[in-house]
Amino acid sequence: MSTLIPPGMTRRLVVAALAGSAADLAGLGLIASAAWMITRAAEQPPLAALSVAIVGVRAFATSRGVFRYSERLAGHDVALRAQAATRERLYEALIPSGPLSHRGADLLSRMVDDTDAVQDLLVRCLLPAVAALVTGAAAVVIALFLLPAAAFALLAGLVVAGVLLPLGTAAASRRWSARLAPARADLAARVADLVHGSADLAAYGAKGEALAAGMAADDQLAALERRQARVSATAMLTGVLAQGLTVVAIVWICELSGTGPVATAVLALMSLVAFEPVLPLAGAGERLTGVLAALRRLADLRTVPPAVTEPAKPAQVPDGPLTIAVTGLVVRHGTRPPALDGVSFTLAPGHRVAVVGPSGAGKSTLLSALMRTVDYESGNITINGVEARDLASDDVRRLMTGLTQDPYVFQASFKDNLRLAGPEASDADLANAVRSAHLDQWADRTGWDTPLGEDGRTLSGGQLQRLALARALLFDPPVLLLDEPAEALDERTADSLMTDLLDATHGRTTLLITHRLRGLEAVDEILVLEDGHITQRGTHEALVSTNGYYRTLWQAEAMLHS
Known part of the structure; x- marks a missing residue:
C-alpha cells in the first residue's frame, strides 16, 4: 500500500x-x-x-x-x-x-x-x-x-x-x-x-x-x-x-x-x-x-528486466568534440549467435561513416548498442575515452541519437510532432530543421498546425522520413545516428532523400546505416558489415575497385539505374 x-x-x-x-x-x-x-x-x-x-x-x-x-x-x-x-x-x-x-x-x-x-x-x-x-x-x-x-x-x-x-x-x-x-x-x-x-x-x-x-x-x-x-x-x-x-x-x-x-x-x-x-x-x-x-x-x-544495465554512479559526460571508438564489440540477443562479433571502428569528430551490408548483418543492432538501447556482451564503446557503460543511458542518447528505422508520428499537428525533438525550440529553429530536410514547401502548403493523423497515415513515405530527419536535425546531437533513412521508399524518392540527407549532414559527426550506395562518395569511410563482422572498410572508390560485397552491390545498382 x-x-x-x-x-x-x-x-x-x-x-x-x-x-x-x-x-x-x-x-x-x-x-x-x-x-x-x-x-x-x-x-x-x-x-x-x-x-x-x-x-x-x-x-x-x-x-x-x-x-x-x-x-x-x-x-x-x-x-x-x-x-x-x-x-x-x-x-x-x-x-x-x-x-x-x-x-x-x-x-x-x-x-x-x-x-x-x-x-x-x-x-x-x-x-x-x-x-x-x-x-x-x-x-x-x-x-x-x-x-x-x-x-x-x-x-x-x-x-x-x-x-x-x-x-x-x-x-x-x-x-x-x-x-x-x-x-x-x-x-x-x-x-x-x-x-x-x-x-x-x-x-x-x-x-x-x-x-x-x-x-x-x-x-x-x-x-x-x-x-x-x-x-x-x-x-x-x-x-x-x-x-x-x-x-x-x-x-x-x-x-x-x-x-x-x-x-x-x-x-x-x-x-x-x-x-x-x-x-x-x-x-x-x-x-x-x-x-x-x-x-x-x-x-x-x-519486473521486465531492463535492456541495459545502468551504472550505480554514472560518470561525468565528456565535453568537446567527441571521438567514438568501438573495439571488439560483441552483441548477442538471447541465446542466439552474436549479432555483432568483434566489430571495431573509430568515428572521429566531423567525419561521416556509412555502414552497409545485407539485411540481418547487424547494422541496426550496432546503432542500438551505440544508443544504449541494448547491452553488449563484451568489447568497448568509448566516448572521448569514457566507457559508454559508465555513463547513464540517457546521457549517452543525448550525445548519440538521431533517426530510427521506424519513426513514429503522433496524432498531433506537424509542429507538435517536430517539437518532440525540441520542446523549447523557436519557430525559426523549426523552420531551419524543416528546410534542411527539404520539407519546407510541403509544410508551408499543408500548414504547420495540420494534424498528421494516427501513425502518420496522412504522410507519404518520403514525407515521413523527412519529418524524422527534421526531428534529428532539430535535436542536433553531437553525434548523429541515421538508421536506413531511405527504407521502403521508391527509387526516385530514396535518391532525393539521400542527396538531401548527405547535404544536411556535411561537417557533422554522422554514422549512417544504409543498404543504398548512391551518394556514398561523399562520406569519409564505409564499413561493410556481414554476419556481424566487418569484412571491408575504406572509401567508396577503394571499395568499388576491390572484389567483395560492396563492389557486387554497386554493380547491381548501376545495372538497375542504367
Missing part, C-alpha cells in the same frame, strides 16, 4: 478517511436525533425540551455535507495522484526495458484500465471500509447504552453485511476476475487488429475469420461480465435482506423488553442508517479481487 501512495499524501489520505467517517457519523446522528425529536414531539412536551434536538438535526445535516465534500476532495486527490504516480512508474519501467511479448493493445489496456485499479483500491475499497468500521462501531456503542440485546442483534447484522458478505463475494469473484482483465485486453487487441488491418484483411479475404475471432473474444468477455453482474446482484439482495431482518429483529427485541416508543424509534432508524456505509462493502470485496489482479498485471510489467 505504501508504494501506491505518493510521498506526502499519507496525511491527506488520513484526512479523507476521517472526513468520510465523520460524514457517516453525522448521518447517523442526524437520523438518531431526528427520530428522537419526532417521537418525543408526539408526546407534546414543552418546546424547550426539543431545542437541543432541533439544533442537533441542523448541525448534523450541515456538517454531513461539509464532511462528505471534504472526503471526496481529499480522497480523489490522493487517488488521482496515486494513479498518475503508478503510470509514471510504469512508463519508467517500460522505457528502458527489453523487447516485450505483450501486444500493443494489451499494454494500452494495462496502462489505462489496470492503473484505474489504484484509484478503485483507495476510493472504493479502503476509504469505504474505514468509514463503515467507524460508523458501525459507533452505532453498536449507542445501541449498547440504550438496549444491550438490540446492540448484539445490530452487531450480528453488521458482521453479516460487512464481513461475511464481502468475503463471500471476493471468494465468488476470485474464480473468474483474474480472467476479466486479460479478456478485455484480448478484445482490445483484436479490435485494434480489425481497425488497423482492415484493408489487408479485406484484400486477402480474411475479414470473416478475423471478425469471428473478435466476436468470440467479445462473447467471452460478456460471459465473464454476466457472472460479475450476477454476483453483484446477489450481494446487493443479501445485504438488503440482512439490513431489513436486523431492523425487524431490533424492533421485536424492543417490544419484548418493553422499551418505550422513543428508544424503539431511535434504535430502529439508527440501525437502518448504520447499514448505509456497510452495504457497499460487498461490492468492494468483489472489486478488490479484480483490483488485486490488475495490480499483479502491473507488477508483472514492472
Whole structure:
C-alpha cells in the first residue's frame, strides 16, 4: 500500500478517511436525533425540551455535507495522484526495458484500465471500509447504552453485511476476475487488429475469420461480465435482506423488553442508517479481487528486466568534440549467435561513416548498442575515452541519437510532432530543421498546425522520413545516428532523400546505416558489415575497385539505374 501512495499524501489520505467517517457519523446522528425529536414531539412536551434536538438535526445535516465534500476532495486527490504516480512508474519501467511479448493493445489496456485499479483500491475499497468500521462501531456503542440485546442483534447484522458478505463475494469473484482483465485486453487487441488491418484483411479475404475471432473474444468477455453482474446482484439482495431482518429483529427485541416508543424509534432508524456505509462493502470485496489482479498485471510489467544495465554512479559526460571508438564489440540477443562479433571502428569528430551490408548483418543492432538501447556482451564503446557503460543511458542518447528505422508520428499537428525533438525550440529553429530536410514547401502548403493523423497515415513515405530527419536535425546531437533513412521508399524518392540527407549532414559527426550506395562518395569511410563482422572498410572508390560485397552491390545498382 505504501508504494501506491505518493510521498506526502499519507496525511491527506488520513484526512479523507476521517472526513468520510465523520460524514457517516453525522448521518447517523442526524437520523438518531431526528427520530428522537419526532417521537418525543408526539408526546407534546414543552418546546424547550426539543431545542437541543432541533439544533442537533441542523448541525448534523450541515456538517454531513461539509464532511462528505471534504472526503471526496481529499480522497480523489490522493487517488488521482496515486494513479498518475503508478503510470509514471510504469512508463519508467517500460522505457528502458527489453523487447516485450505483450501486444500493443494489451499494454494500452494495462496502462489505462489496470492503473484505474489504484484509484478503485483507495476510493472504493479502503476509504469505504474505514468509514463503515467507524460508523458501525459507533452505532453498536449507542445501541449498547440504550438496549444491550438490540446492540448484539445490530452487531450480528453488521458482521453479516460487512464481513461475511464481502468475503463471500471476493471468494465468488476470485474464480473468474483474474480472467476479466486479460479478456478485455484480448478484445482490445483484436479490435485494434480489425481497425488497423482492415484493408489487408479485406484484400486477402480474411475479414470473416478475423471478425469471428473478435466476436468470440467479445462473447467471452460478456460471459465473464454476466457472472460479475450476477454476483453483484446477489450481494446487493443479501445485504438488503440482512439490513431489513436486523431492523425487524431490533424492533421485536424492543417490544419484548418493553422499551418505550422513543428508544424503539431511535434504535430502529439508527440501525437502518448504520447499514448505509456497510452495504457497499460487498461490492468492494468483489472489486478488490479484480483490483488485486490488475495490480499483479502491473507488477508483472514492472519486473521486465531492463535492456541495459545502468551504472550505480554514472560518470561525468565528456565535453568537446567527441571521438567514438568501438573495439571488439560483441552483441548477442538471447541465446542466439552474436549479432555483432568483434566489430571495431573509430568515428572521429566531423567525419561521416556509412555502414552497409545485407539485411540481418547487424547494422541496426550496432546503432542500438551505440544508443544504449541494448547491452553488449563484451568489447568497448568509448566516448572521448569514457566507457559508454559508465555513463547513464540517457546521457549517452543525448550525445548519440538521431533517426530510427521506424519513426513514429503522433496524432498531433506537424509542429507538435517536430517539437518532440525540441520542446523549447523557436519557430525559426523549426523552420531551419524543416528546410534542411527539404520539407519546407510541403509544410508551408499543408500548414504547420495540420494534424498528421494516427501513425502518420496522412504522410507519404518520403514525407515521413523527412519529418524524422527534421526531428534529428532539430535535436542536433553531437553525434548523429541515421538508421536506413531511405527504407521502403521508391527509387526516385530514396535518391532525393539521400542527396538531401548527405547535404544536411556535411561537417557533422554522422554514422549512417544504409543498404543504398548512391551518394556514398561523399562520406569519409564505409564499413561493410556481414554476419556481424566487418569484412571491408575504406572509401567508396577503394571499395568499388576491390572484389567483395560492396563492389557486387554497386554493380547491381548501376545495372538497375542504367
